[in-house]
Amino acid sequence: xxxxxxYFILVLVISLFTLNIYAQxxxxxxxxxxxxxxxxxxxxxxxxxxxxxxxxxFFGVMSLITWVILKKRSRRMVFWISIFSLLYFGFxxxxxxxxxGSLQNITMAIFDPHYVIPVTAILFxxxxxxxxxLFGRTFCAGVCPLGAIQDLVAxxxxxxxxxxxxxxxxxxxxxxxxxxxxxxTGTDFIxxxxxxxxxxxxxxxxxxxxSIGGILLVTGIFIARPYCRFFCPYGVLLNLxxxxxxxxxxxxxxxxxxxxxxxxxxxxxxxxxxTGLEVKNDNRELVKKLIIYGFITPVLIALTGWTVSRYxxxxxxxxxxxxxxxxxxxxxxxxxxASLPEEVTAFQSxxxxxxxxxxxxxxxxxxxxxxxxxxxxxIGLVLGLTLARLTIYRxxxxxxxxxxxxxxxxxxxxxxxxxxxD
Amino acid sequence: xxxxxxxxxxxxxxxxxxxxxxxxxxxxxxxxxxRSASGKAIWQLxxxxxxxxxxxxxxxxxxxxxxxCVHVTTMCGYCDLCSGYLRxxxxxxxxxAENRLCPTNAxxxxxxxxxxxxxxxxxxxxxxxxxxVKNCGSFGNGSLQLQIQQELCLNCNQCxxxxxxxSQAFSRTxxxxxxxxxxxxxxxxxx
Numbered sequence: 001x002x003x004x005x006x007y008f009i010l011v012l013v014i015s016l017f018t019l020n021i022y023a024q025x026x027x028x029x030x031x032x033x034x035x036x037x038x039x040x041x042x043x044x045x046x047x048x049x050x051x052x053x054x055x056x057x058f059f060g061v062m063s064l065i066t067w068v069i070l071k072k073r074s075r076r077m078v079f080w081i082s083i084f085s086l087l088y089f090g091f092x093x094x095x096x097x098x099x100x101g102s103l104q105n106i107t108m109a110i111f112d113p114h115y116v117i118p119v120t121a122i123l124f125x126x127x128x129x130x131x132x133x134l135f136g137r138t139f140c141a142g143v144c145p146l147g148a149i150q151d152l153v154a155x156x157x158x159x160x161x162x163x164x165x166x167x168x169x170x171x172x173x174x175x176x177x178x179x180x181x182x183x184x185t186g187t188d189f190i191x192x193x194x195x196x197x198x199x200x201x202x203x204x205x206x207x208x209x210x211s212i213g214g215i216l217l218v219t220g221i222f223i224a225r226p227y228c229r230f231f232c233p234y235g236v237l238l239n240l241x242x243x244x245x246x247x248x249x250x251x252x253x254x255x256x257x258x259x260x261x262x263x264x265x266x267x268x269x270x271x272x273x274x275t276g277l278e279v280k281n282d283n284r285e286l287v288k289k290l291i292i293y294g295f296i297t298p299v300l301i302a303l304t305g306w307t308v309s310r311y312x313x314x315x316x317x318x319x320x321x322x323x324x325x326x327x328x329x330x331x332x333x334x335x336x337x338a339s340l341p342e343e344v345t346a347f348q349s350x351x352x353x354x355x356x357x358x359x360x361x362x363x364x365x366x367x368x369x370x371x372x373x374x375x376x377x378x379i380g381l382v383l384g385l386t387l388a389r390l391t392i393y394r395x396x397x398x399x400x401x402x403x404x405x406x407x408x409x410x411x412x413x414x415x416x417x418x419x420x421x422d
Numbered sequence: 423x424x425x426x427x428x429x430x431x432x433x434x435x436x437x438x439x440x441x442x443x444x445x446x447x448x449x450x451x452x453x454x455x456x457r458s459a460s461g462k463a464i465w466q467l468x469x470x471x472x473x474x475x476x477x478x479x480x481x482x483x484x485x486x487x488x489x490x491c492v493h494v495t496t497m498c499g500y501c502d503l504c505s506g507y508l509r510x511x512x513x514x515x516x517x518x519a520e521n522r523l524c525p526t527n528a529x530x531x532x533x534x535x536x537x538x539x540x541x542x543x544x545x546x547x548x549x550x551x552x553x554x555v556k557n558c559g560s561f562g563n564g565s566l567q568l569q570i571q572q573e574l575c576l577n578c579n580q581c582x583x584x585x586x587x588x589s590q591a592f593s594r595t596x597x598x599x600x601x602x603x604x605x606x607x608x609x610x611x612x613x
Contacts, residue, residue, distance in 0.1 A: 026499025026563055035534045037495050041543065043573030045600035051462045094576055101579045109454050116459040116594070121579075126451045133443055189580035202576065204484050241443055244436040320590065346473045346589035 051120045054093060058124065058143070061085060062131050066138040068410075069249050075410040082142030082151055090145030095201040099124045099139065100146065100234040101192045103176075104183035111184040128234075132241045136248040140228060140238060140407040146197050147228050151409065153217050154224035157267030165269060166386060168230040173382045176233035177375035178315075185367050187319040196227055224267035228407065239404045249401055249408045252418035256398030263399070265415040270405035278395045289391055297384030301377045308376025309369060316368040325361035328354060463594040465581045469567040469604040471591035474552035474559070478568060481586040482550070488574040489550035489583065491528070493543050494603055497565035500538040506558035506566045507531055507541060523554055545571065564604070572600045 028037075061081060068077045089095065097105075097120060105121035128139035140147050175191075182188045192198075196213040199205025219226045228235055242248070251262050251271065262271060316322045320343075327344050331337050340348075347357070401412065467478075467489070478489035503515060507529050512521035517531055528547035532540050543566075550568060558566040584592030595602070 025561075026501055028496065028498065029500050029538050031535060031538065033535050035538075035540075038540070038542070040492060040494050040496070040603075041545065042492055042569065042601050042603075043571050045464055045572035045597055048460070048462045048597060096576065097579050105579065106450065106454065109458075110450075113457075116457070116463065116596075117454055118462050119455065119458050119460055120462060122451060122454050122458055126447055129447055130444070133440060133447070188585060192579045193582075193585075199483075202483065206483070209483075244439045244443070246440060320585075341588070342473060342475045343588035346471075346475075349473075350471070350589070 050093070051118070054089075055120060055123050057088060058127065061088075061143050062127060062139060065142050066131060066135045069138050069141060069408050070135060070247060073249075073253060073410065073413045075414050078142050078408075078410045082148040085143050086145050086148040086152070089143075090149065090197070090201045095145055095195070095198040096192075097121055097124055098145065099128050100144070100232060101189065101195070103234055103237070104179055104189045104191055107180050107183040108186060112186055115186075129237060129241055132238050132245060134246045136245045136403065136408050137238050137242045137406065138408050140235065141409050144228075145201065146195075146232070147225060147407065149197050149200070150217070150220045150225040150227060153220045154267050155221050157224040158222050159264070159269055160223065162269075165229075166390070170379075170382060170386065171230050172233055172236045174379055175231055176236045177378050179233050181315065181368070181371045181375050182318065184371060185316075185319060185364055187364075191233060225407070229268060229405075242406070243404045245403060248403050249406065249410065249413075251399055251401055251412045252416050253413075253420055254418045256400075257418060258398060259417060260399075261417060262412045262415040265412045266401075266406075267411065268405060268407060268409075270402045270407070271412060272396060272400045272402050274398055275394070275396045278397075279393060289388075293384065293388045293391075296387070297381065300384045301380035304380035304383065305373045305376035308379065309373045312368040312372040313365070315372055316365045319361075319364050319368075321357065322361045322364055325357050328357065459596055462577065463596065464572060464577055464600060465575060465584065465592055466570050466572075466595045466600065466602050467568060467583075467587070467591040468593065468602050469555075469569070469591075471589045472552070472555070472568055473589045473591075474556035474568065475588050476551050476553075477586045477588070478583050479549045479551040481583045483576065483578060483582050484574070487550040487583070488570050488576070489568055490545050490548045490571045490574075491543050491550065491552070491555055492567050492569045492571075492601075492603065493541060494565045494567060497563050498541065499563050499565075500534060500540060501562065502537045502539055504531070504539065504541060504558075505561035506554035510557070523557060525549075525551060525553065529554060567603055569601055569603065 061084070065078060065081045068074055068081065089098065097118075102121045102125040105117050106125050108115050109117040109121075128143070131138055142148055142151070179189075179191050182190050194212065196209070196216050199209035199213055216227050223229075258274060263273065265271070324343050324347055327341060328347060331340065331344060401408075479487050482488055507523060508515065508521050509523045514521060519527075522529070526547045526549055528544045528549075530542045530544060532542070534540050552568050555566045555568050558564055581592055584590075
């Protein structure tokens, strides 16, 4: 039976050889000692079961931690859930795919109709945003493995001056802009490329990965969650969405009694203190400011848009096709190049006409031009609004969690003496 | 009274923004899910585009690359003078170290019968450098081909080798076509 099968395969192989476009130089032998041709060693692809399990676990952990934060108000449980997330999504599932990176998949899917996006990427992107819209950033509290690993090392957090926070707080917007620009043009996934902790999760990675991760973890001892606060591009989205969230973690389970016990409890400087005396806003002053910022912001947008668009050529250099087109073009001008780069020889042997490559590269560069204008404008808008926000005065007579910056880690709850609806 | 009015106004505004963000998320979600793939995306390289530059060995996020040489046994000529096994210009046709091409000694050669030899890749040793693939393709049948061994691959969101591949041979594929071995698409190579 088996012998027959082997023979059949051999005949099939030989008949296929005649159809095969690859030259078959040495015909397969017919062994006289009935030697069986061994199977080709290829391992089975891992089934998608784990991916579906991920979605289920992700949904479960998100719901659980939201309930723990808003109803149980227990820091201890948040801590253990974050340990679980770190172990499961981080070390077991190797930190991929995560919601932070999924924003690139979403961007690419929107701009490239040929890219087939996995369902997991969509759900991982939408779920934390939807939860944040309703309950605040409970995802950051203890579901995100990147946040969980930093939360663990935040042992001696120091308070940062507001101007430092505002200044560094602009970095995530720039990072988000770049990530969207590169993903939209199908160039690269920079968030994944510079993911600081995925090397630890895999116990494997480049020295660059480990050094970025190591620096962040050491810094994280004193400046709590440095990646979350000053780099995370997904955190930008969560921050903005969280500001209008339907519900949110509250420090006091009732009315704040201004006891000041929670004042230094937040490692992330996300507790807004009472403003003291209530100052009546001078309406005329407000209108004046409004006019100033109404003028400054568009100017800023135009200025940063123009500035960033100056560099679109450099951004486009990251794209493989653009680089290749340039190399091919440059080598045409040289009479007899000493040695051709690998990608050029590969391109030449592929038989694609040069014009097609140039055309494609040109259209990519055009996309980068438009994209860098938009990205620059976006950064200008952020700068303008950051400036405008500094002047807004809002009266507070109690300690409140800043809905945008608060990670809902629930540390402050432990410090608050107002426990049960007193 | 004035304060209360202001708070009400703010709440109303927040609600409006919240609803529009929610609607936006819904549109993105539904819009993308209709043309999404179930399961997961996996990476594979197309051997017909591969130029065996050696980047697979050095650019994978794993210390030893998930790209391995795959020996398509049905394509092999079982030659004594195997250009994938022996270095070009080897003095003698034997298994002595100085005659072998593979830098990690990952190809095992066993005698079958005169004049045939069988070759096997030791996956643990193979680093995916593609030296044997290049020679087998140039002088032999091309039965040695580089492929991502799916069991080892971590399926990074963005494959680090794909980024460094000079011939852009890497692409996202799905679970139905985990391997893109060239030559005999019709044949079930899986075995």
